[in-house]
Amino acid sequence: MRHVNWRAFDLNLLVVFDGLMQERSVTRAGRRLGMSQPALSHALNRLRYLLKDQLFIRTPKGMAPTPRAEQLALPLRKALADMERALEPEAFVPAEASRRFSIAVNNYAAIVLAAPLVSAVFAAAPHLQLDLRPSGTLDVLELLDSGDLDIAIGTFDDVGERFATAKVLEDEFVAVMRRTHPTGHRPLSTAAFGALRHAAISSSGDDTGFIDRSLATHGTKRQIELRLPYLSAGSVLAKSDFVATLSRRVATALVRGAALELCELPLRSPSVRTSLLWHRRFDAYPAHRWLRDLIVSVSGGL
Structure with a gap:
């Protein structure tokens, strides 16, 4: 050999x-x-x-x-x-840095956080390269281990001691329907809410199973008649009697510029927590710490 x-x-x-x-x-x-x-x-x-x-x-x-x-x-x-x-200098100077950062984002972070984060990154560090990757098809932990990802943003459980997390956003659920919906946007009872025509937004990053569990305790249930991607949700909801349940920030982005309104749920909403995830070997690395701090700062303004 x-x-x-x-x-x-x-x-x-x-x-x-x-x-x-x-x-x-x-x-x-x-x-x-x-x-x-x-x-x-x-x-x-x-x-x-x-x-x-x-x-x-x-x-x-x-x-x-x-x-x-x-x-x-x-x-x-x-x-x-x-x-x-x-080989990178001990100090990280954003205005002079030319390295690449790779960040995995779930659908929620892509909708809510990506635009303000991109603006903030390039305002502070115009020579950086930023790679935002959808996390749904990635083995995030393996890529963080290998160094192919710098940070992941999403919802994480039981990630192991070699990783660190930090909460950046917390949210709750609301309903979205067209402004001229037959309900007239009156406060809904649990039974009336369950009887509506429900749509599930498949790419919003939201898990709305809590609705079915809550309705079951009240002796009723909902029927999901439609499943559709986020990109077409606004136009479909604006021209139909369907109602969709989304996290508040995602719903706010959806109704912007559309003939839609947010409605409070008649059910108690669980908290939706979004966190940063990174490998602990980067804890004290100046460039990495700068990026984490920037993400936390941008999230705090949302």
Whole structure:
């Protein structure tokens, strides 16, 4: 078996490998790394020679990693993240910083927090790169472990001692219906609320199972007749008699500029808690601490 001569190994090749692993495209990886396509292809050929593996195979859907590449991906991503932290200056100066932050957001955070957070980040640090990633399809804990994610924003339970959390938002539920709804927006009894035509917003990030449990204790229930994504909820609710139950901040964003109104529930609403999640090894890291503090500050103004 031929061993790699690590003393002669160009560490820039690991950056190329990581870029290809994340982008699955020579063109996109080159754009991300500031390399021409021929230069990146040359670097990939050097990697293939040194590691004695094809690493990435061209397919109709992009560059597919080989099993060897999959095996290397997480350890190398973690090693690169550790090197980046080790080489970064002790002090973090937002106005001069040019690093990239990767944040996983659940649907609630994407709707409520993303816009003000993006504005605040680039107002303070115009040279940063910010990658907001939907957390629904991610293994958030694994990506935080590997260093591929800096922070996650969402609802978390039993994450383990190696992670830290901090509450940033708390919310409650309200109903949303059109302004000309037949109820006339009178205070509703529990039975009357249960009898309404209910819609469930599938991508709002809200769990409204508490409604069914509460209605059951009052001897009634609701029938969800419609399920639809958040993007189409405003127009559908404005032109129908459906009512949807959403967290207050999500509902407020939905009714803005639409012929919709918020209505208080006749049921006791549980609290909706949104938190930051990060790996404890970043606790004292200046850049990371700055980002966490900024998110907490932005959230406090909502």
